[in-house]
Amino acid sequence: MSFQKLDESCRRLEALEHAMAILGADEATHMAPGGGEKRAEAMSTLAGMYHRQATAPEMGDWLAAAAEEALDDEQRAAVRELRRQYTNMTCLPPEFVERQTKARLRSEQLWRDLRAKNDWSSFLPALEGIVTLVREEAAMRAEVLGLEPYDALMEQYDPGNRVAEIGPIFEDLKVFLGGFVPEALAVQEERLSKSSLKPLSGVYPVEKQRELGLAMMAAVGFDLTHGSLSVSHHPFCGGVPTDVRITTRYRTTEFLSALMGVLHETGHALYEQNLPKGWSHWPLGKARGMSMHESQSLFVEKQIGRNPAFWRWALPMVERHLGESWSAEDILPHVLHVERGLIRVDADEVTYPLHVILRFEVEQDLLAGRLEASDIPEAWDAKMRDYLGLSTIDNPQDGPMQDVHWPSGAFGYFPSYTLGALMAAQQWAAIQRAHPSIEDDFAKGDFEAVNDWRRKNIWSLGSMWSTPELLQKATGEPLTAKYFEAHLKSRYGR
Amino acid sequence: MSFQKLDESCRRLEALEHAMAILGADEATHMAPGGGEKRAEAMSTLAGMYHRQATAPEMGDWLAAAAEEALDDEQRAAVRELRRQYTNMTCLPPEFVERQTKARLRSEQLWRDLRAKNDWSSFLPALEGIVTLVREEAAMRAEVLGLEPYDALMEQYDPGNRVAEIGPIFEDLKVFLGGFVPEALAVQEERLSKSSLKPLSGVYPVEKQRELGLAMMAAVGFDLTHGSLSVSHHPFCGGVPTDVRITTRYRTTEFLSALMGVLHETGHALYEQNLPKGWSHWPLGKARGMSMHESQSLFVEKQIGRNPAFWRWALPMVERHLGESWSAEDILPHVLHVERGLIRVDADEVTYPLHVILRFEVEQDLLAGRLEASDIPEAWDAKMRDYLGLSTIDNPQDGPMQDVHWPSGAFGYFPSYTLGALMAAQQWAAIQRAHPSIEDDFAKGDFEAVNDWRRKNIWSLGSMWSTPELLQKATGEPLTAKYFEAHLKSRYGR
Known part of the structure; x- marks a missing residue:
């Protein structure tokens, strides 16, 4: 046979x-x-x-x-x-x-x-x-x-993703962010003018940060009998579903970057650890694609890890491991800091999509021959000035040369990052409809309901459906930016 | 072609x-x-x-x-x-x-x-x-x-090893040890009766032992850019020549077992790291065989690591890393402790060959049909009583069931351990002839001459020669037990 x-x-x-x-x-x-x-x-x-x-x-x-x-x-x-x-x-x-x-x-x-x-x-x-x-x-x-x-x-x-569907959604999002980025920055400034910011610096030994990271990983659902946490220069989630290797890097002067990195990679790891085991050797048993994978990492990092309710539970954990007491009012401005910047990988969740949309547009123009490689610096600079008010014309290092994707020929990949953010917000909205008091769970460190939903609707399905089908079946709707926009408004808006 | x-x-x-x-x-x-x-x-x-x-x-x-x-x-x-x-x-x-x-x-x-x-x-x-x-x-x-x-x-x-040559040498060695084990034990007892033994116990944190191990590895020639030291339940030397993974296990109550284990595995590692690189993908570029490999690990553990001259240099290192001062008179009785025991892997260099010769004899009898598996416990017990004065008849766990070799069908392997010991002593004698003051080097922590000799005569040759040829070319003589016996006599005899 x-x-x-x-x-x-x-x-x-x-x-x-x-x-x-x-x-x-x-x-x-x-x-x-x-x-x-x-x-x-x-x-x-x-x-x-x-x-x-x-x-x-x-x-x-x-x-x-x-x-x-x-x-x-x-x-x-x-x-x-x-x-x-x-x-x-x-x-x-x-x-x-x-x-x-x-x-x-x-x-x-x-x-x-x-x-x-x-x-x-x-x-x-x-x-x-x-x-x-x-x-x-x-x-x-x-x-x-x-x-x-x-x-x-x-x-x-991402099998099934098409410019015809994504293009208008990104366009809509770009228009929204054109107005919302200034609003979020203004809101941030108002808040900071009212109360001074407790600086996020101190002395945080690596071993203590590691223990905190492991405790958080386990709490949000990482199975430590089927995975581990190490150190590497660039954080990643690798290995195999029965032995998922995630990494982070530590600075001893602050703890938030390593911890948020650990939560992000844990999101990837949860997807891998909960794929259908009987099909692990077939493509059917593998994760659906890059945007769905990113939706899982962003879900843990943003929907869970930057949720104020989560921090009600997380702050005593931080204190227990690092011996330092933070109030929610002191930590949240760091967790939710917004800033226009040149570098995609350093961007916050509000400005990040603009970095992606810029690349998505340039890639399409390059592919269609409307743009040549030699035109990139000017096109890039024009869009950066338009979308984020920043110029990189004299600084290609922090402009079109910042990412490895183009040098390595990986065109068509960038959209996955922002599609992941939209899909995470859309899943979060669906979960909130099913569990209206889910944030109370977070405040108690209980992630069972949120993981059950994702296990049933995403993780256990492997590659049974195309990316759009999987999202539609999970959330009852086709891809939309409205939940992501609502998420940003409620977290960063007036 | x-x-x-x-x-x-x-x-x-x-x-x-x-x-x-x-x-x-x-x-x-x-x-x-x-x-x-x-x-x-x-x-x-x-x-x-x-x-x-x-x-x-x-x-x-x-x-x-x-x-x-x-x-x-x-x-x-x-x-x-x-x-x-x-x-x-x-x-x-x-x-x-x-x-x-x-x-x-x-x-x-x-x-x-x-x-x-x-x-x-x-x-x-x-x-x-x-x-x-x-x-x-x-x-x-x-x-x-x-x-x-x-x-x-x-x-x-071990290509080229034959019972016709090994058998008589083992026979000779068995006779020698029949007289020498009691002598070594008597000498030990006399010495201990004269001065009391400083007990080898204390508190030795793993991290400090690890640093000491790494320093010793590097000193005796391990290239830390092409290998590393980790922890595992059973110590081993694995990985590949460009990335040799050695492991040890630590007890926090004494430091000698981990350190001697590290030196042993370092001996294996030096062979791997110094094989001819251009032939690494051919059998020609691989280590010659098990007994030659064991001769390299035993060389570092026994000829170097248990040499009193070595300890003149090593003791200040121990003090620097563990913060504990030992005199040679206090540490050497531990380093050179002799004891009749049931377990091969725990045996000292004096009694170890008797464990191997016992197995070599039983294996040959089994293969020739002079013995059946059901006869093993009695045959084992008779030989144990004869060679080491110990009985295991009611304790198969610590008798014929102690090693994985027979259950896994690896017959013909055991001789390698003792052949390695003989070959290490024979190489050591050849080096001493070429460098009469080589022990002065050890006392200064200088292992260049001893490594140069082994690189030239063993390591760099890969599998160019059969095991007996390689030994003959390196030392100028065919395999003999006389150097090993002389080594034991000078270290443990009257």
Whole structure:
């Protein structure tokens, strides 16, 4: 039976994925400094084995044959999702993939060096090559998938997301934020003018911050028998569902950044730990996509972790671990600080979407040929001035060179961040409708209801549905910005 | 060119080995407790991939074709060693390997349970099955390799080692120890009767012991940019040559066991870190075998780490890290303590070979059919009483059930431990001939000469020579027990 053959094949692929996931986490946390070269060699060889097996012609034959076999609904969905992966992995000719992989590696290396030197013009030729390749890639993917080019790129990260739906929503959000960012800043200023801010600085030993982080992780639902917390330069959530590795980094002068980072990664980890175990080796058993994943991390970081009700419970925890007493009035201005800034990854939840919308617009213009790579600095600067009132024209390092996505050719990914924020707010609204007093739970450190809802409506479903379908089924509505806007208004508005 | 094909194949095998080595080390050090089942699944799938690739028929074809190609000496040796691996891996029919693997797994699981219960008779049927299989295995290996059955088993661990050479040496050593163990114990007693022993107990925080261990590792030559020290339940040396993972375990009531363990594993690590890098993906670039590996760990633990000259330099280090001052007279009786005991892994260097010789003799009798599994307890007890004056007849847990080797079917391995001890002493004698004042170096914490000698004569040679050839070339003599006996006499005798 072909389904059985696919199942065995998926088990082999899972073993390679397992190895790559643990080797990847290990590299960032425990690898000896001189181990990098051999590790890179091993990882790329394993990735090659994975690709060869996942795209083997017999996979295509078995997929075709399995479609004729008597399968139940879940099995049919499993075959459909495996076929989706197979199509996404085979729709580019190997010769192109090789050329693109080399160009991406070269461009990423160049970017690392030239970003530090704030040198846009030396980087431009490499980026031009990347843009040419991504246009080719999008055209080929579009052809095979029967999608618009930008949709075909997004399809790799979030099956079902389309510019036709997202575009108007982002447009609406941009208009809203055009008015709301100044309002939130004014509200913040008024509050700060009334009472002075207790500065968020002190001496916080790493070991105590770590214990606080572990206690918070466990409280919001992280299963410490199936995961761990380490230190790495860039925080991440990696590993495998039975052994989720999350990391953070600590500053000993303040505790909030590490703690919020831990909550964010815990959100990713909860999704991984609660995926359907019986399908762990099939794409069906994996998380739906990048925007849904981000909605889970942002849910824990923003809906839970920056909720004033949460802090009623969290402050005694902070005091117990760090030996320092904070009032809600003192901590919340730090937790909810809003500021127009140049850097996306440092942005608060109010201004963050504008960073994403800017990139979403530039990416579409680049792909459509309305913009060339050489036009980026001016286009970027015009939008930054328009959306956030800041100029980066003389500072490409903190402008279009700030992110690794473009140097590495990952176009169509940026929307996921803000889609995640919208989807988290929409899920939160649905939960509040089902549990009107849910914030009282937070104040008691009780996250069972909120996790039960997410387990049932998101986590346990793996990749059963496309991204829009999953959101619609979970919340009863298609994607909308209205809950996110309402969330911002109630938290930051007048 | 077939050699090129073999080279590419070896690179793929190296990537899988890399993954398995790091996953193995990770499992014992950083894996979440609930991650074991999926890890075992991944490891066994990767091992299957490795086996399938290493034994693929085209490997045999390329090996045959490469023998006809114009190759230099190193390349010829590389092909020879790869052929040796290929022959050792393909000489058993897959049907037999599968049957044996299952029996071993079952027997090991059973052993873990029944050893704790001290229940020999329930374990016996499983062990009988293992003995039957190992007889079949040895016969098949012997047939293919043209060796005696026990030699064919040893060949997997130490190419070139033969009972005809080892047997008489072990016999000689057994006779020597029959007289020497009582002498060493008497000398010890006399010394202790003259001055009272400072007890080796106190409070030693793990972090301080760890810092001491790292400082000692670095001093004796461990490259901390290509390796690390962690904690695990059973100490080991794992990982890959560019990232060697060694572990220890700490007791906070004494510091010597962890420190000696670190030195032992550092000895293994030095071998790995100094193997010929250009051949790392070929068997030629790997350590020669188990007894040579053990000679390197024992060299650092015994020849260096238990040398009184070493302690002249080490004691100020101990004081600096642990804040406790010891005199050589106080510490050496602990470092050089001799005691007749039941457990091999706890034995000192004087009594240890008797544990090994006992097993070597029993294994040969089992293989030849002179002994059945059911006869083991009596045979064991008779030898234990004869060699060490101890009985285990009512205590199989601390007798023939104490080691995992037999339950897991690893016959022919035990000799490696004592061969390692003999070879370490023989290397030490050769080094002393070349550097008569080498102990003065130790007293200054200078291990350059001793490491240079080993790098040149052992480490950098990988698997260029068989075990006996390598020893002969390094020391100018075939294997002998005389240096080991002289070493014991000078350290423990009158």
